[in-house]
Each structure stands twice: as structure tokens, then as C-alpha cells.
Amino acid sequence: MAQRVFSQTFGVVGAILEKDGKILLIREADPGLDQGKWSHPAGWIDIGENPIDAAKREVKEESGFDFEPTALLGIYSLVRKDKETQWDRGIPHAIKLLFVGTISDQQSGLASDSAETKWFTLEEIYAMDGKTLRDLDIKQAVKDYFAGKRYPLDILRHTISE
Numbered sequence: 151m152a153q154r155v156f157s158q159t160f161g162v163v164g165a166i167l168e169k170d171g172k173i174l175l176i177r178e179a180d181p182g183l184d185q186g187k188w189s190h191p192a193g194w195i196d197i198g199e200n201p202i203d204a205a206k207r208e209v210k211e212e213s214g215f216d217f218e219p220t221a222l223l224g225i226y227s228l229v230r231k232d233k234e235t236q237w238d239r240g241i242p243h244a245i246k247l248l249f250v251g252t253i254s255d256q257q258s259g260l261a262s263d264s265a266e267t268k269w270f271t272l273e274e275i276y277a278m279d280g281k282t283l284r285d286l287d288i289k290q291a292v293k294d295y296f297a298g299k300r301y302p303l304d305i306l307r308h309t310i311s312e
Contacts, residue, residue, distance in 0.1 A: 159227075162244040163205040164192025166223055166295045167213065167253055172269035173292055176212050178284060179265035188270070189284035190291065192246065200308040205249045212264045216254035221300035223248040228287045248291050250300065272296060 167174040167190070175188040191212035195204040202219055209217035226246040260267065275283070275292050283289070 159243045159245050161195040161201070162192055162246045163195055163201050163208055163249065164190050164246055165205055165209050165217060165219070165249045165251065166190055166291055167209070167215070167217070168250075168295065169253075169269060172271055173275060173295070174213060174215075174267055175270055175275070175288075176260075176267050177265040178263065180263045184284045186265075187284040188268075188278065188282060190248070190288055191264075192248075198310060201247050201306060202249070202303065202308075205247070209253070210258075212260065213253075213267055214257040214260050217249075217251055218253075219249040219251040219303060221250050222303060222305060223250050223291060224294055224299060224301070226287050226291060228285055246287070247306070250295060 174191070176191055178184045178187050178189060191209045193204075193208040193212065195201055199207075205219055206217050209215060226248060227243070228246060229241060229243045257267070272292060276289060278289075280286060
């Protein structure tokens with residue numbers, strides 16, 4: 151994996167996955183500031199990767215579910231000032247493209263950075279704080295999800311210039 155230096159914003163994709171009124175969250179396994187906290191499946195967009203493909207990959211790696219995006223939920227800007235002293239690499243500022251869609255019925259293995267998955271009610275997520283929830287913008291994303299916010303996938307254009 152390439153070294154990450156937080157000298158400017160970076161692109162992240164993720165998904166809000168819902169089943170029977172509950173939202174799937176992943177417990178972070180990686181050692182560090184966020185270990186043991188809950189998060190939606192999300193991760194960095196690799197250089198050259200289509201963000202929709204990146205969302206499929208990240209959801210599969212972190213949740214074990216195959217994911218087919220059907221809409222963009224929103225674009226979220228998250229500044230993590232609490233991480234500045236952890237790495238001496240600057241303050242992380244992610245621009246997150248969050249998707250909604252369908253998942254497979256069967257769940258396969260999780261990536262090494264995911265300790266477990268669990269379905270949470272809206273109320274349980276709203277009750278979480280920074281000690282339990284990795285990124286507090288997840289609360290807004292879940293609120294947006296249940297408010298029915300959706301944007302067509304064709305709003306996102308991916309171009310590779312030769």
C-alpha cells in the first residue's frame with residue numbers, strides 16, 4: 151500500500167447498507183485511533199479506479215457482501231482533527247462518495263481490517279459518540295438515507311485521459 155500523506159483532501163467511497171430497517175456497520179480491527187469503533191464500509195479510491203467500482207470493492211472487502219450500487223446517497227466532507235497527532239502526517243480531510251444499493255444474500259469472509267459486522271437500528275447509531283462511532287458524519291448519512299435522498303449514478307463521470 152502506498153504511504154498516505156494528508157497534505158490535501160483525498161477521495162473515499164463507501165455505502166450505507168440497510169436491511170429490515172437496520173444499518174450494517176463494521177467494527178474496525180486495525181490498531182490505532184479507530185480500533186474497535188464502528189463504521190460503514192468505506193475506503194480509499196485507488197488511483198485510476200472508477201469510484202463505483204471502488205465502492206463495490208470496499209463493501210466486499212469490509213462487509214463480505216457483494217454490492218451493486220443503485221444511487222449516490224451524497225458527497226460528504228469530513229475533517230478528522232483528532233487524527234492530527236496520531237501520525238504526524240497532517241489532518242485527514244476526506245471527500246466521501248457514499249452509495250446505496252443492493253447486497254447479496256450471502257456474506258463471505260471479511261478483510262483483516264474488519265473485526266466484525268453488526269446490524270444497528272437508527273436509534274442505536276444516533277446514540278453513538280466519537281468513542282464508539284468512527285466518523286460522526288455517519289449519523290448524517292444514515293439520516294439522509296432514511297429521508298430518501300438519492301442521486302442518479304450518472305451524476306458521477308469517470309474519465310481516464312490517455
